[in-house]
Amino acid sequence: MKRRYALRFSPTLVEQPIVSKLARAYDVDINILNADVASGRGGKLIVELCGTEQNLDLSVVYLSEVGVIVSEMVKELLFREEGCIHCGACTAVCSPRALSMNKEAKLVFDVALCVVCGLCTQACPLRLFEVSHEREA
Known part of the structure; x- marks a missing residue:
């Protein structure tokens, strides 16, 4: 687990x-x-x-x-994918490669690779990313 x-x-x-x-x-x-x-x-x-x-x-x-x-x-990273224009700006700051562009020039978000650094929240010109909240254990 x-x-x-x-x-x-x-x-x-x-x-x-x-x-x-x-x-x-x-x-x-x-x-x-x-x-x-x-x-x-x-x-x-x-x-x-x-x-x-x-x-x-x-x-x-x-x-x-x-x-x-x-x-x-609770939740890693919230991404409002429906508003994405696939500009790729977020991929430039994503060192673990959770955000990448596929062969069709479409943004792909792999949540398993995301380390919740939050850099994409500032890189996205449309502000489609939001770092989630935490819950006290």
Whole structure:
């Protein structure tokens, strides 16, 4: 089972090996999709956790107990495809290649590759992308 979360760390938590303890103690695979973390200022990680349902639930409890603010990613990225003019501007900023142009010059959005970085929201001239909201776990 896979779930995506936003993890917010305070400045004091950044100095602790929370992610490695999470992997060892709860037998979950952790894929860091996006990170903005710095020593002395805290930060945010977007992660995908993979494991059994029970281990994922226990992982969230552990993170909350140590002071990490955990929000489950409810929806990745909202894309109002019907308004798209297939200009490709969003593809220029999409480094994981979730947004690409096919052979017919039509925009293709692969949600499985999206890391919710939000760069496409500014690149799209028609503002057809919106980063979803998170739900506290």
